Amino acid sequence: MAALSKSLLDAKKDKLPAQAAEGAHVHSSGAAQVEGDELWDKLPRTPADILRHAIKGAIRAFTLAYGARVTLAFLLRLLAVLRKKDTILGALLAAVRSQDGPRFGAFFGLFAFGWKLVSHSLREIRGIDDRWNDFVGGCVGGLAILAETPERRVSYMQQMSVRALQAIYASLHSRNLVSIPHGGAWLFALTGSQVMYAYMMRPETLPSDFYRFMVGAARVPDPILRYNCTNVRQGQVDPSIAVDLVRRYKGTADNLARAQGMSATPGVIPCAVIHPTSDSCAETNLSRWLRVFQMIAPVYASLNIVPMLTLRLKHFLTAPRTLASKAIFNTVRSSSFLASYVTIFQLCVCLHRNLHGWVERVFGRRMADSRALVFLFGFLNSAAILIEHPSRRVELGLYVLPKAVDSLFRIMVQRRLAVVIPHAEVAMFAAAMGAIMSFYQREPECMTPMMRKLMRPFFGRY
Template sequence: MVSQLAKRFIRRFLKGFLSGVGLYAGFKTVTALVKNPFRERLPNIAKEILSKDCVRFAAFLGLYPSVYEFLVRTIHKIRGTKDGWNHGIAGGLAGLTIVLENPVRRRTLSLFTISRALGALVSTLITRGQIPSIVHGDTLLFCLSCSFLVYCTALRPHLLPKGYYYSVLKWSRDYTDDNLNQLFRVPGEKFLTCNEVGLHTDSCTSHALRDLIQSWPMFAKLYLPIHLAPVLIFRHKLLINRPAKVLRSLIKNTVMSTTFLASMVMLAKYVVCFLRTTLREPPPLRHYIPAVAGLVAGLGVLFERANRRKELVLFLIPHTLYALFVWGMEKHILPWVPYSSVPLFALSTASIMHAYEREPDSMTPLINGILRYFVGERVDKSKRAIKLRTESELM
């Protein structure tokens, strides 16, 4: 029995560790190409793989699923029963392995899992009829998060993760930290037109329409690999069996996602532009202007499929939580606790692993697919419906 547990532990660890090395190397390569697509050679992958950071990342991806599986079997043996508590306790204890990660990635993963745990909890409560379902609730929550994040981008960028803030500026195509300071943040004596700070020479409406068209190819390059990766990793059998239908779905999903992001960015910029020009006031910008712009821009999520909207909300929530956390510390409402992300991650993974085993419909197909790859199939054999639902949502 012990030798069998040890073999399973080692096998699961090696799968997770090697997958972590591959993901790390792939991420470094793609990041280098995105930053400079015309570079003459790829980064030194061997050096990246042997780095301490790569080992920490891979070790976590190896340890979490192997410790989780070991604990599920051990707890079941001790308690003598199979229920959701086994998976919740094992998921929480295994989550403590996040301590191996570097502080930045540990914080990011903690916020990611918190949002997923909250999403799973709300979905479960709605399914059980304990809270009412709100029509277009995902869209409303997305708009509210978008409103807050656009406000932070325009007026309080220090509340956002630095990488996320500069990604937003890159998506905008013409905003920079310097011209945002000049237009929105630093007090001035007169109203500044977009032309005066070098944004555009034509009208705001003409610029918005042209910007929408010109940004579309850039966002298509961003979204194609995002939609392609899950197909190749988790649904390659479906691709082999039904290639034409999967490819049509891939093209359709890429087009809709690209249209969503292009329209969202355009609306955020255009509404700010329109309200500024209407008021014609010197900077700083009134606080409600970027908030209203974000609220309107969030409606672009309606271009996405309904089941994708939940995933997009869960993408924004970690950034929103981070900004609120920084704001709370700034106002001395929240204290700084070293390693606080470790217990938060553990609590979140306890909820997520319980949901994965007992309430899989409460999580998105992407999260179900990731967990199935790393921790294995669910113990409950009634998983066929999940697989069929996942395949139908791909279509």
């Protein structure tokens, strides 16, 4: 094997100078060619070197992933400390003792080991340095997802699948084969419409934790949402349930009176039931904006601070004020986006109820509370995405896309238009990681900046 590796190395030095540059993500010119040659000379050649390189990569990935997971869990648990429901020591011990850290670390470590071992071995065995080595290595490494729980396998598969699709789109776009202006905003608007439809009409098709988060953010309890859904689907409801809901959620006297005056065919469920604690739609939505901002700001602060402290600590120590200011600005910006997103949707709901009589006279009762309106409201409130930075719009669109697709797929299964294939998430994740690693090595510019910044510390350059 050593003799074979030496002969392949000699052949490559004569025949593949351009591939050396390509493997280093640079073009064969000037200083870039020199950088590519230097990286090419560092690649492991012998079986022992490749195994050693894979083991070192696995240890590095495990350590960083474990540390990042524990740090994030600790920062999130600080919310309980601020509410005086826990101590700092208790929060730290809970974060360290959680099984999430070791699982997450093992997942990253095993992936790094499999990818590096297979891709470098294939390069030496085949005598060719191309993206197929990276693709196969990524596919084999992707089997590391088995270290995670079944629920998280699905989540990771969804996220990595859309990342792979995004890289493929960017690659085609760079070749002038396809172009969609403001693609990130459009993607978020279209996928957001499906998610908001599921939130209002098909909550069982959304991940339970994601649906709970939406309910908590929107401040409309689940029983009220389901009561409204019954009215949209059946066209009639039990008025006594509306009265019980207003009383259960401590509604005002005026809202209770409005609920008591409801008929069995109200057309739409009135605002008195949708937000029983306030008589004013304007007051309700202003309060909602402030509460969502307060709720989500600590989460966004953690997401901005943790990568800065774990992945860019050296840079932070050299310019703490600049990075801290940037983290605060991004936290306020993202929190404002989500607060506006939730509030605009509720504004549409309230406006619809206040104009329902006119809409029914013009378009008829069938259109006055049509399910299509939910899609329309979900599309309109997506205008809040314009608050975010353009690169974040793409990230948010890619975050929502798998949830929208999964919801649509579940609806199709319920209607017997699709079937579930056991363990398909493992195969799909492996294929997605194969594509992602081929772009990571050959066309990193086709990946989002966030993906490149996150992957480089964990997996290195090769």
